[in-house]
Amino acid sequence: MTQEQELSRPPERQALFRGMLQVALSSFGGGMSAWSQRIVVEQRRWMSNESFITGLTVARLFPGPNQINMAVYIGAQFQRLAGAIAAVSGILLVPFSLLMLIGVIYFQFHAIPAVDRVLTGVVAAAAGMALSMGFKILNVYWRDPLALLLAAVTFVALEVFHVHLIAVVLSIGPVAMLLYWPRGAQRG
Secondary structure, eight states: OOTGGGOOOOOOHHHHHHHHHHHHHHTTTSOHHHHHHIIIIIISOOSOHHHHHHHHHHHHHSSSOHHHHHHHHHHHHHHHHHHHHHHHHHHHHHHHHHHHHHHHHHHHHTTSHHHHHHHHHHHHHHHHHHHHHHHHHHHHHTTOHHHHHHHHHHHIIIIISOOOHHHHHHHHHHHHHHHHSOOGGGOO
16 A cells, blocks of 8 residues: 555645644644654645655745745645645644743743753754654655755755855755756656
């Protein structure tokens, strides 16, 4: 049975709202892409991992917060404009309200050493989630030497030569799109 056959039926607007709310609440402290993948692909089975990564790539190419763009992508894919609104509402409304409340509390108690230690632990967990997402993406493209080459060139440009992110996106992005542009039966 292929992964496409195992997908659940397309979500309704309420399910999109709840799913994106679950993503947002699960990812407090970071790792939102990893949580989004886990919930949308693994738990709810709304999309294949390949479709998710395609959406994540598109979301990262557009200006604005990646996960808001991803919520628009997911919602619109299943329920068009109404789905995009439901998904964005799920990812923003409750978490934004909670964040404002936490911000008020933080500014009242940030000088307490225990609060600082808790935040250090949350940052470490978020870094682990981001690393986990990186390995999941790598697993999808492991047998694609061109994708690995593009990833390596991007990494070297950013980390070794300290090229600005915008320059990397504007140069390597179009090259990657050109190389992967659908060419009928040539590319599978």
